[in-house]
Amino acid sequence: MAGEKTxxxxxxxxxxxxxxxxxxxxxxxxxxxxxxVDIVHFAEAGPVDPTAVVDISFVEGSLSTAADLQRIRAxxxxxxxxxxxxxxxxxxxxxxxxxxxxxxxxxxxxxxxPDTISLLDKVTPINAQVKVDLEIHGCPxxxxxxxxxxxxxxxxxxxxxxxxxxxxxxxRRHHVCVMVTQxxxxxxxxxxxGCGALCPGVGRDCYGCYGAAENVNVSSLGGHFSTLQLxxxxxxxxxxxxxxxxxxFSPGLAAGVKQND
Amino acid sequence: xxxxxxxxxxxxxxxxxxxxxxxxxxxxxxxxEALQLNIYEPPRLFEKLLEGREYHEVPDMVARICGICPxxxxxxxxxxxxxxxxxxxxxxxxxxxxxxxCGEWIQSHALHxxxxxxxxxxxxxxxxxxxxxxxxEVRRGLRLQALGNRLIAxxxxxxxxxxxxxxxxxxxxxxxxETEALVAELEQALPEAAALIAWVAALDLPDDRQDFCSVxxxxxxxxxxxxxxxxxxxxxxxxxxxxxxxxxxxxxxxSTALHATLEGEPYLVGPLARVNLNSDRLPxxxxxxxxxxxxxxxxxxxxxxxxxxxxxxxxxxxxxIRLLKSSAEPGFTxxxxxxxxxxxxxxxxxxxxxxxxxxxTDAKGNIRGARIVPPTSQNQGRIEQxxxxxxxxxxLDRPEDALRLRAxxxxxxxxxxxxxxxxxxxxxxxxx
Numbered sequence: 145m146a147g148e149k150t151x152x153x154x155x156x157x158x159x160x161x162x163x164x165x166x167x168x169x170x171x172x173x174x175x176x177x178x179x180x181v182d183i184v185h186f187a188e189a190g191p192v193d194p195t196a197v198v199d200i201s202f203v204e205g206s207l208s209t210a211a212d213l214q215r216i217r218a219x220x221x222x223x224x225x226x227x228x229x230x231x232x233x234x235x236x237x238x239x240x241x242x243x244x245x246x247x248x249x250x251x252x253x254x255x256x257x258p259d260t261i262s263l264l265d266k267v268t269p270i271n272a273q274v275k276v277d278l279e280i281h282g283c284p285x286x287x288x289x290x291x292x293x294x295x296x297x298x299x300x301x302x303x304x305x306x307x308x309x310x311x312x313x314x315x316r317r318h319h320v321c322v323m324v325t326q327x328x329x330x331x332x333x334x335x336x337x338g339c340g341a342l343c344p345g346v347g348r349d350c351y352g353c354y355g356a357a358e359n360v361n362v363s364s365l366g367g368h369f370s371t372l373q374l375x376x377x378x379x380x381x382x383x384x385x386x387x388x389x390x391x392x393f394s395p396g397l398a399a400g401v402k403q404n405d
Numbered sequence: 406x407x408x409x410x411x412x413x414x415x416x417x418x419x420x421x422x423x424x425x426x427x428x429x430x431x432x433x434x435x436x437x438e439a440l441q442l443n444i445y446e447p448p449r450l451f452e453k454l455l456e457g458r459e460y461h462e463v464p465d466m467v468a469r470i471c472g473i474c475p476x477x478x479x480x481x482x483x484x485x486x487x488x489x490x491x492x493x494x495x496x497x498x499x500x501x502x503x504x505x506x507c508g509e510w511i512q513s514h515a516l517h518x519x520x521x522x523x524x525x526x527x528x529x530x531x532x533x534x535x536x537x538x539x540x541x542e543v544r545r546g547l548r549l550q551a552l553g554n555r556l557i558a559x560x561x562x563x564x565x566x567x568x569x570x571x572x573x574x575x576x577x578x579x580x581x582x583e584t585e586a587l588v589a590e591l592e593q594a595l596p597e598a599a600a601l602i603a604w605v606a607a608l609d610l611p612d613d614r615q616d617f618c619s620v621x622x623x624x625x626x627x628x629x630x631x632x633x634x635x636x637x638x639x640x641x642x643x644x645x646x647x648x649x650x651x652x653x654x655x656x657x658x659x660s661t662a663l664h665a666t667l668e669g670e671p672y673l674v675g676p677l678a679r680v681n682l683n684s685d686r687l688p689x690x691x692x693x694x695x696x697x698x699x700x701x702x703x704x705x706x707x708x709x710x711x712x713x714x715x716x717x718x719x720x721x722x723x724x725x726i727r728l729l730k731s732s733a734e735p736g737f738t739x740x741x742x743x744x745x746x747x748x749x750x751x752x753x754x755x756x757x758x759x760x761x762x763x764x765x766t767d768a769k770g771n772i773r774g775a776r777i778v779p780p781t782s783q784n785q786g787r788i789e790q791x792x793x794x795x796x797x798x799x800x801l802d803r804p805e806d807a808l809r810l811r812a813x814x815x816x817x818x819x820x821x822x823x824x825x826x827x828x829x830x831x832x833x834x835x836x837x
């Protein structure tokens with residue numbers, strides 16, 4: 145791409161916009177970003193060209209309508225490298241909780257004329273519909289993660305997939321373990337690193353917003369939670385929340401079903 | 406005699422708003438025939454997914470309604486739940502929460518002024534484009550935004566979906582060294598905020614006075630943020646618990662969103678409504694800068710919203726300095742919670758305006774029902790009313806591009822937060 149700037153797009157589906165903010169919250173570095181790459185579509189920041197052909201697309205949000213499916217296929221076709229950012233795009237997000245509920249009942253109870261709402265049966269992450277080249281996890285992702293991935297891509301290097309357990313990062317920061325010392329039901333042993341071990345840093349248990357780490361033993365953690373007096377529904381809620389469509393956390397669904405039976 | 410002219414204006418993707426929306430406007434024979442602000446952000450049914458959850462999960466879940474104002478969602482939720490549990494936050498916790506909230510006003514308003522709104526008034530399509538001609542002003546704005554984010558992170562560890570707040574208070578208190586360092590930064594930023602007020606007041610803002618009803622919280626002696634009664638400039642003065650007796654949300658056939666109305670009429674929430682109703686609660690230092698800039702509140706010019714945002718940034722920085730300096734007393738930041746069954750109400754002033762929550766719980770504190778009314782849902786009716794009035798005042802015979810830009814400018818002036826799709830309806834998707 146010598147002589148020409150890398151073309152970048154930022155797309156949004158169903159989400160809170162918090163992951164795009166990892167760009168908009170860069171401070172003065174935001175201006176440097178706009179100088180270094182050619183941002184051709186990023187509606188919240190100004191540029192609008194949703195069907196542009198680009199080198200890299202960052203995609204926020206999960207898919208919940210038929211129009212979403214058409215749009216993501218077009219984005220895939222127009223993108224050299226597709227990066228999903230955040231829990232919604234990579235693991236469904238909180239709104240994917242409706243996948244395990246009585247949706248018609250939910251919609252009817254919120255809206256006066258539910259017929260006007262057309263939603264797909266399931267909320268899905270981007271990788272359920274198209275090939276994804278890199279997934280950046282977190283609810284929300286932060287500026288450090290996005291900058292690291294973009295810098296690697298601009299340098300022609302494969303970005304590092306951060307998939308360690310949070311516990312490792314927590315130890316490196318010398319935080320006192322909140323599970324061992326205070327009996328809190330910390331999700332650190334199964335949660336992906338990247339946030340900076342923020343929750344143990346303020347004296348609370350990790351609640352799993354970065355999704356599953358690699359090679360996790362969720363059943364074992366669930367067993368330990370039962371010794372901390374959590375009932376199956378509580379354990380289920382710990383697992384099935386911000387990243388509820390992540391298959392690694394699916395044992396949490398079984399626990400929830402058992403409880404409801 | 407002017408000839409008949411039919412214009413169809415379609416803006417399939419609204420730029421520089423939070424969330425995804427579109428505008429469809431049809432002008433026929435010098436009259437606005439159809440006007441739709443389409444929201445195609447799909448509903449996320451947040452109120453339902455809270456049901457069955459434990460009370461302590463609520464602050465982290467409702468934060469995800471909006472990445473740009475998570476503090477507001479957390480604060481409306483914790484105050485509602487504490488009301489159910491008959492708890493009174495300690496003065497220290499109240500002060501810390503106000504500082505936390507100041508951080509959100511500073512970052513959200515600075516983002517809106519510089520990245521979303523100001524390019525309209527200076528003829529650019531984005532802040533980075535504007536930065537070529539106004540580098541110092543854009544950089545000042547981005548610094549203020551970053552400062553607001555650091556203030557949120559002081560209490561919440563991160564600025565988007567912060568993790569520090571809980572029912573009962575905070576998980577953690579910031580140390581004296583980091584607090585002092587941030588106070589020093591806030592003090593340095595105060596003159597920048599003063600300069601920002603003068604800068605936005607000097608922008609070439611349209612002078613379009615309209616009749617509208619402002620609604621905001623009002624407190625006995627503070628500028629409103631987390632406490633007070635709901636008042637309007639047309640005589641409303643109610644406890645937040647009585648909201649549902651006066652305000653209703655309903656579907657409008659031509660609209661994509663639930664519209665909230667006050668006694669059947671559209672109304673305004675947000676910074677301009679707050680300043681219109683509470684300018685006597687602003688500190689003298691902020692008022693003096695406004696007076697010098699020649700802007701007087703209450704104002705009927707909707708485009709004074711940007712000045713109101715700048716004034717609130719100056720206020721929030723002053724307020725955070727005052728509170729951080731005076732609440733140095735160490736000690737507990739969290740009150741033990743004894744859950745019980747009941748119904749509670751929380752109403753706080755999100756950057757975009759009144760954010761009203763109601764929860765009911767069972768005896769264990771598990772959520773049995775929730776209702777959340779975000780500010781943008783309340784402003785929907787007012788925005789459509791404003792687009793119609795503004796375009797008539799602007800002149801419907803203007804070129805199509807000018808009409809489109811004016812309509813978009815009007816929408817962006819409200820800082821609509823379409824992502825708060827707890828409630829928004831999807832009517833039709835037309836992307837071409």
